[in-house]
Amino acid sequence: MASIRPSTHLADVRYEIRGALTRRARELEAAGRDIIKLNIGNPGRYGFQTPAHLREAIAAHLPESEAYGHEQGLEAAREAIAAQQRARGARGVEVERIFIGNGVSELIDLSLRALLQPGDEVLLPSPDYPLWSAATILNGGKPRYYRCLAEHGHLPDPDEIEALVTPRTRALVLINPNNPTGAVYPRALLERIVAVAAHHGLLLLADEIYDEILYDDAPFQPLAEVAGQLPCVSLGGLSKVHRACGYRVGWLSLSGAPARSADYRDALQLLAALRLCANVTAQWAVIPALADAPTITALTAPGGRLHEARQAVLDGVAASAFLDVVAPAGALYAFPQVRADRMPVFDDEAFALRLLEEEQVLVVPGTSFNVPSSRHLRLTLLPQPVQLREVFVRMERVLTRMAAEQPRRATAAA
Numbered sequence: 538m539a540s541i542r543p544s545t546h547l548a549d550v551r552y553e554i555r556g557a558l559t560r561r562a563r564e565l566e567a568a569g570r571d572i573i574k575l576n577i578g579n580p581g582r583y584g585f586q587t588p589a590h591l592r593e594a595i596a597a598h599l600p601e602s603e604a605y606g607h608e609q610g611l612e613a614a615r616e617a618i619a620a621q622q623r624a625r626g627a628r629g630v631e632v633e634r635i636f637i638g639n640g641v642s643e644l645i646d647l648s649l650r651a652l653l654q655p656g657d658e659v660l661l662p663s664p665d666y667p668l669w670s671a672a673t674i675l676n677g678g679k680p681r682y683y684r685c686l687a688e689h690g691h692l693p694d695p696d697e698i699e700a701l702v703t704p705r706t707r708a709l710v711l712i713n714p715n716n717p718t719g720a721v722y723p724r725a726l727l728e729r730i731v732a733v734a735a736h737h738g739l740l741l742l743a744d745e746i747y748d749e750i751l752y753d754d755a756p757f758q759p760l761a762e763v764a765g766q767l768p769c770v771s772l773g774g775l776s777k778v779h780r781a782c783g784y785r786v787g788w789l790s791l792s793g794a795p796a797r798s799a800d801y802r803d804a805l806q807l808l809a810a811l812r813l814c815a816n817v818t819a820q821w822a823v824i825p826a827l828a829d830a831p832t833i834t835a836l837t838a839p840g841g842r843l844h845e846a847r848q849a850v851l852d853g854v855a856a857s858a859f860l861d862v863v864a865p866a867g868a869l870y871a872f873p874q875v876r877a878d879r880m881p882v883f884d885d886e887a888f889a890l891r892l893l894e895e896e897q898v899l900v901v902p903g904t905s906f907n908v909p910s911s912r913h914l915r916l917t918l919l920p921q922p923v924q925l926r927e928v929f930v931r932m933e934r935v936l937t938r939m940a941a942e943q944p945r946r947a948t949a950a951a
Contacts, residue, residue: 553905557747558889573928574899575916578716578869580780583919587781588832591822602818608810610637610788612821618788619829622771623713625705626762634791636805637815637823641746641772641787642800646672648742648770648789652707653678655692660701660709662693664872664906664913666716666744681706687863687874691718692947702733708740709733713759714747717906717915718872719865721751723899724758731763740801741769746787747868749778749833752847755866761792768793768801775819778871779826779835784819842922847871848924853929859936867918872903874912875936885911888935895938896931 552577574582574733581587596604613637622630638644645668649659655677659671663682670680683698685691698709711730713722734741743760749901751757753758761769774787791802836843848863850871854862859880863872885902892898903913916928 543644546675547873549674552667552671553701554901556669556905558893558901561890562893565893565897570897572893572897573920573924573931575920575928576899578777578917578919579782580777580869581782582920583917583921585780585836585919586783587775587779587822588826589781590825590829591775591781594821594825595818598821599818600946602821604662604817606814606817606820608806608812608814609633609635611814611817611820611823614748615788616818616823617824617827618773618790618950621872622667622759622761622790622792625759627759627771627790628761628765629771629795630761630790630792631795634795636789636791636809637786637820638789638809639785639815640667640782640941641744641774642777643785643812644772644789645669646676647805648772649673649676649678649708651801651808652676653739656705658703658706660698660706660739661907662710662712663716664717664903664908665710665909666712667906669710669712669744670798670907678707679705680907685715685718685720687718687861687872687913691715691720691863691872692722692726693730694732695726698730698819699713699733699736702737702739706737706739708742708785710742710744712744713760714745714750714757715869716744716747716868717901717903717913718863720863721755721757721866723756724763727760728762729757729758731765731767734764735767738797741767743771744771745773746770747777749831750837750843750869751867752837752844752865757867761790764793766797768798775826778831779822781819781822784822785816786819788823822832843869843918845922846918846920846925849925850918850929852918853932857929857932857933857936859933859940865918869917870915870944871918872913872915874903874914877912880912880936880940880943882910883939885914888939889914892896892932892935895936896929898928 775781903911
């Protein structure tokens with residue numbers, strides 16, 4: 538019998554954060570190896586706990602969680618989200634323009650599915666969180682990448698973004714604070730990017746899931762406030778700031794002049810209704826999460842675990858003969874790169890495999906984030922600082938071995 542062929546839509550879709558390297562790590566674990574995993578920003582796997590008052594809110598409402606809910610989410614939860622967005626300066630935000638989903642991942646897909654015609658283009662950062670590229674492709678769109686280079690602090694150039702706009706461009710995506718780089722976008726930069734979107738009639742899509750995870754007093758500027766009356770989709774959720782990835786609760790807030798996005802809002806509602814509703818049980822945690830004092834600050838302030846983990850990464854890079862990094866100002870990741878002057882020939886995927894096989898450390902190569910010819914790797918800041926210090930000792934051993942091999946390879950090639 539003929540084998541079942543997968544959809545051709547998947548030919549250009551990648552998600553190496555849970556890809557071949559992760560599968561190999563599982564094989565090594567099954568063989569008895571102890572793997573240090575730095576590939577996924579999943580706080581619960583590193584000993585972080587969801588705040589107790591969020592759990593208590595869910596437990597108190599279990600009897601009210603057994604039926605399907607409204608396709609856009611619990612009204613009380615949406616009211617809390619709308620209040621947060623208005624307090625941040627977003628205009629035109631009302632309960633009927635809030636959508637709750639099974640994580641931001643589901644809402645990224647819905648936001649693009651409601652927008653794109655076959656062949657439409659979406660402007661995405663490079664590096665990007667690869668779900669954005671995947672969702673664009675799977676919904677018939679075409680990614681066009683603007684660069685966020687390390688030599689520019691991983692911040693984009695608005696002039697470069699504008700040069701990529703064509704008559705088929707429909708949307709402009711920003712990830713702020715950024716995954717994978719940790720960059721936090723200043724207001725002046727966002728104002729220039731909004732001007733590009735306004736000039737070309739683009740929908741702004743702001744992935745702000747790490748909005749409160751900030752270091753060294755870095756300021757977070759919500760895009761919706763800068764966008765004003767321009768249609769803007771802002772995405773947030775419980776997964777990162779509130780360490781509740783498994784709850785699968787994210788939200789989408791549609792701001793700007795309602796008349797300009799009324800049809801788009803209705804399309805979102807149709808798609809939300811087709812999947813019936815998001816997880817009702819976990820939505821009860823939204824209200825206390827947004828109403829009560831933030832709990833992430835103690836972790837990101839000096840002396841807090843995330844702050845100290847970030848410092849361990851910066852110290853490890855500083856001690857390395859091979860690495861550079863732009864200090865992450867936010868989010869849960871660092872994106873170091875291997876210096877070309879110390880390692881002229883470098884393949885980030887080959888390095889990641891060797892690091893796993895030889896030193897039992899799992900990282901994600903930069904090419905997984907749609908960066909061509911990458912010298913980068915992404916690692917999460919979630920492990921204990923002492924473990925991250927050990928990671929850099931192991932990385933240095935692999936890089937030293939690779940550097941020693943380069944002259945021999947060059948001679949053999951000649």
